Every structure is written in structure tokens, then in C-alpha cells.
Amino acid sequence: MSGILSDLSRDALSALAQVTDEAGLAGWHREMLGRKGSLTEALKGLAELDADARRARGRELNALKQELEVAFESRQAAIQSELLDSRLLAESIDVSLPGRKPAVGSLHPITSMIREVSEIFAHLGFQTVEGPEVELAEYSFDMLNIPKDHPARDVWDTIFIDTDQVEITLRPHTSPMQVRTMLQQEPPVRVVVPGRTYRYEAQDATHEWHFHQIEGLAIDRAITMTDLKGTLAEFARQMFGAERKVRFRCDFFPFVEPGVDMSIDCPFCGGRGCRTCKNSGWIELLGAGMVHPNVLANVGYDADAYTGWAFGMGVERLVMLKYNVQDIRQFYGNDLRYSVAVRPGTALTLFLRTIDCGGGVARRSLEE
Ligand code: DAH
Numbered sequence: 574m575s576g577i578l579s580d581l582s583r584d585a586l587s588a589l590a591q592v593t594d595e596a597g598l599a600g601w602h603r604e605m606l607g608r609k610g611s612l613t614e615a616l617k618g619l620a621e622l623d624a625d626a627r628r629a630r631g632r633e634l635n636a637l638k639q640e641l642e643v644a645f646e647s648r649q650a651a652i653q654s655e656l657l658d659s660r661l662l663a664e665s666i667d668v669s670l671p672g673r674k675p676a677v678g679s680l681h682p683i684t685s686m687i688r689e690v691s692e693i694f695a696h697l698g699f700q701t702v703e704g705p706e707v708e709l710a711e712y713s714f715d716m717l718n719i720p721k722d723h724p725a726r727d728v729w730d731t732i733f734i735d736t737d738q739v740e741i742t743l744r745p746h747t748s749p750m751q752v753r754t755m756l757q758q759e760p761p762v763r764v765v766v767p768g769r770t771y772r773y774e775a776q777d778a779t780h781e782w783h784f785h786q787i788e789g790l791a792i793d794r795a796i797t798m799t800d801l802k803g804t805l806a807e808f809a810r811q812m813f814g815a816e817r818k819v820r821f822r823c824d825f826f827p828f829v830e831p832g833v834d835m836s837i838d839c840p841f842c843g844g845r846g847c848r849t850c851k852n853s854g855w856i857e858l859l860g861a862g863m864v865h866p867n868v869l870a871n872v873g874y875d876a877d878a879y880t881g882w883a884f885g886m887g888v889e890r891l892v893m894l895k896y897n898v899q900d901i902r903q904f905y906g907n908d909l910r911y912s913v914a915v916r917p918g919t920a921l922t923l924f925l926r927t928i929d930c931g932g933g934v935a936r937r938s939l940e941e
Contacts (some may be wrong), residue, residue, distance in 0.1 A: 581611055582637055589641075589648050594656075598649055605641055612638055682892045683785055683904060687767040690787050690891070693811045694765045697804055699789065702764050704750040706771070710740035712749035717828040718867045725827045730773040732782075743771035747788035748828060751864075751883055754790060755872035760879050761793040767888065778900045785888035792864065792874070792881030798831075801861055801882035805835055809858060813840050813895065820855055829862025829883060840894070849897075856894060859886035 729745035750766040766788040818838040839850035846852040861884035866876040
């Protein structure tokens with residue numbers, strides 16, 4: 574190849590190597606191979622040469638043209654694939670990125686607590702059963718050793734259904750399920766009964782006109798107070814921490830004898846005394862006792878052969894204690910954030926302090 578042509582080839586190829594995009598490619602093609610490009614110009618010069626020289630030069634120019642076209646195509650392919658690569662990189666979907674979680678909600682704290690308690694008692698051999706909320710007064714009271722017109726009935730501020738046939742209550746406690754369970758089966762009995770209960774109460778931070786209880790009942794041969802204490806202490810420790818101390822004191826409930834109340838040392842101050850335990854160091858958890866022989870007789874059990882114990886506790890109270898909920902009315906305030914917050918391991922206390930049941934603070938923070 575003559576000097577001029579090899580210069581042309583070298584310059585053209587090095588210019589092509591500098592090109593990085595489609596526009597550059599088009600420009601280079603125009604300058605080198607276009608109608609007014611360098612090669613066309615060189616071809617024009619052929620006419621002035623004699624036949625032999627023209628043939629030789631023509632061959633060289635053709636070879637150069639082919640060389641440049643091949644170089645152009647391969648540069649074009651390289652640039653297109655680079656562009657594609659960078660577009661793929663920029664526009665790609667990262668499939669490893671987790672998707673957006675749908676808001677699935679959570680169980681209401683009462684439901685969670687009922688499940689937690691039932692599970693603890695299931696491991697201790699207790700079955701969970703449920704019963705009617707609209708209950709015969711006979712089961713709510715009479716069969717539980719609370720006779721008609723006895724002042725003990727007043728304790729339960731009962732809501733009655735308006736009927737002139739049998740006396741019917743919205744059950745004021747879950748204890749009637751003791752009766753129903755025993756009427757249905759022979760001993761041994763080991764059940765817990767979670768459920769909704771109703772009382773004619775003025776509402777305040779610790780009282781609701783409807784709330785939840787969990788009843789427990791164990792009947793067998795030779796059951797003693799020791800079984801009651803051991804089982805309930807184990808429950809308290811599983812629920813409120815292995816280091817919990819328990820205290821039993823005498824109390825009166827017509828369906829047990831003796832009757833007790835059980836307290837735990839305050840989980841908030843470890844028993845030293847604080848606002849939650851009203852400086853007593855103790856928090857009352859439940860009522861319990863040895864099932865009264867009259868109750869056993871009422872359901873047809875042989876009170877000489879069988880003994881048993883029972884307990885009843887408030888579910889709202891358990892949640893309030895465990896998660897430091899300040900006001901019972903929050904359970905029924907329908908603030909969805911509340912159910913999400915009342916769970917183990919959440920910064921619950923802080924959150925709940927911002928909810929005020931009057932609606933003021935809660936509504937304000939919802940609007941913000
Ligand atoms: N039913 C009682 C109440 O609502 C609680 C209770 C106390 C239940 C002692 C029991 C028990 O089974 O033995 O106040």
C-alpha cells in the first residue's frame with residue numbers, strides 16, 4: 574500500500590478506536606466512507622492515472638475500503654453491545670430486593686393473651702373449652718352455691734336478659750362453665766375456660782362493662798391445696814418471669830372453700846414498691862380455692878371421693894400488667910396501632926403513653 578493510503582488507513586483506524594457512541598460512529602463513517610469522504614476523494618484521483626497504475630491503485634483502494642468497512646462494523650457491534658450492557662445495568666430489576674410487605678394486621682392483645690395462657694395450661698395438662706356468654710342464672714349463681722336473694726350475688730353487678738320465664742344473665746364470670754363442664758363429664762377434669770364476661774359497671778381506667786376472664790378447674794381424687802399452689806405458681810412464673818414470688822391470702826368466693834387470692838411480687842419494681850403496685854410490692858392476679866363440696870354435689874359428683882380446685886382471672890388485667898397498659902378502655906378503642914404495639918419485645922410503654930383514651934392525643938397523632 575502506498576504511503577498516502579497507509580497513512581489514511583492508520584489515521585482512520587485510530588480515529589475509529591476513539592469513537593464511543595452512535596453519533597461518533599455516524600460521523601466517522603461520513604468522513605471516511607461517505608460520498609464526500611476521504612476514500613471517495615482518493616478514488617476520484619484514479620482518473621488521472623494511467624491504466625496500469627490505476628488498476629494497482631484501484632485494488633489498493635478497494636482493499637482499504639473493505640478493511641475500513643470491516644473495522645467499522647466490528648466497532649459498531651462493540652459500541653452497541655457496550656450500550657446494551659450499560660442499559661441493562663441501569664434498568665435492571667434487582668430480584669434479590671424484598672417485595673413490599675402488605676399490611677397484614679395482628680391479633681388483638683386479648684386474643685394473644687388467651688392463647689398464651691391456654692398454651693401454658695395445655696403444657697400442664699389442661700384442655701381449653703368455651704361456653705355461652707348468655708347464660709342461665711342457675712349456672713351463673715345457683716349451681717355455684719350462690720342461692721337466690723343471697724347478698725353474695727351483689728358482688729357481680731349482673732346484667733340480666735329481660736324475660737319472664739327462666740332467669741337469664743349475660744354471664745358475669747366464666748365460673749358457670751365449671752358447672753357445664755362437670756355436668757358433661759366424669760372426673761378427672763382439667764380445663765381452662767377463656768371467654769367474654771359482662772357486668773353493670775361504670776367505666777374507668779380499670780373497669781369495663783364487658784371484659785374477659787379465664788377460668789380453671791381441676792377435679793380428681795386426692796387433689797389438695799398443694800396442687801393449686803404449685804400449678805398457679807408455675808403459671809405465674811411462665812407468664813411473668815421465673816424469678817416471680819407468689820403470695821396466697823384468704824379470700825371469699827361462695828363456690829370455693831377455702832378461698833384465696835394469689836398475688837405476685839411486682840414485676841415492675843421486683844417487690845420494692847412502685848406506682849403500679851401502689852407501693853405494696855405485690856400485685857393481685859386471681860381468685861382461686863378448693864371447689865366447695867356443695868358445688869360438687871350440685872353436679873352429681875361424689876364429694877367424698879373427689880376434690881378439686883378452681884381459679885378465675887381477668888385477661889385484660891394480665892395484658893395490662895405484662896405490657897404496662899395504663900387504661901383498660903384502650904382495648905376497645907379500635908386504634909389499630911394498639912394491637913400491633915401490645916406484643917412481646919415492643920417499645921410498648923412509650924407508645925401507649927401517647928394514646929389518651931379521651932381521644933385527644935391519639936386523634937391528634939393520627940392526624941399528624
Ligand atoms: N368468678 C370469680 C369472679 O369473677 C373469680 C373466681 C374466684 C373464680 C375464685 C374461681 C375461683 O374459679 O375459685 O370474681
